[in-house]
Amino acid sequence: RRYSETRHRHPVDAPGGVQPSIDEERRLLVQLRERADKVIDTTHLTVKDLRDTLHSLYGTGKSAMLVHVTSFGYKYGLPPAADLVFDVRFMDNPFYVPELSGLDGSDERVRRYVLQHPATKEFLQHVVPFLRFALPRYETEKKARLGIAFGCTGGRHRSVVIADEVTKAVREFWPGEIEVEHRDVDRPEVRT
Known part of the structure; x- marks a missing residue:
């Protein structure tokens, strides 16, 4: 049938x-x-x-849902497997700071620059509790994988910092597997 x-x-x-x-x-x-x-x-x-x-x-008792966190650049398109997409282009952009422009979000100087701004701090104060609320509910729906994506213009600075910060925070409360991918961080820098 x-x-x-x-x-x-x-x-x-x-x-x-x-x-x-x-x-x-x-x-x-x-x-x-x-x-x-x-x-x-x-x-x-x-x-x-x-x-x-x-x-x-x-079942093992451990969460079966994989959480996949991606940083990306909007100019290269949205990640197709993203379920939740957060736009972080409102944050101050290290690309326009000459000594930071050639670096990426894994560099401590870029991280400090992005994380020092009040808008970034406030964003993290909202998004982490939202994920603490939402992840168990997605798992209840038997979702095997949840894609969470953070995008900035080029995918090299702000989105990398935020994806890493959110991953670190989610690891504190999520029992399942979490992986992070910086999709566009190695693309050549292009000034427009």
Whole structure:
């Protein structure tokens, strides 16, 4: 029923339609089923129900949701896998400070410059509690991965600092895996 209703092709795709495909799949899985210690009937399960069942049987207790934090430059486009996007172009830009322009957000001088401004401090005071509120709720929805992106003009200064600061703060309360990517930090600097 699931394949005829959704009009998806069955992965086996045997000649003659859906039923021969299901029959062939069952034949192929006989040996595996005989060795299985658990068999889950998915006939009436939604994808979310199946995920819940698998997590209850095999979950580790640790958060299963991966949090992926990305810094990026708006001039190179939004990261396609971002679920939450924060624009930090309102923050003072180190690009226009001659001694900081050629550096990136991982340099301590750039970090100090970005973090010293009241708007940056206030932004972090809002975004970190928001993530503390939102992350468990996304996980409740059985989201496997949550992409959080911070963008500035070129993706070299402000967004890098903020992505690192937010990652550090989230690690203090989030039990699951967290990874950070600075997508555009190594792109050549272009003055316009």
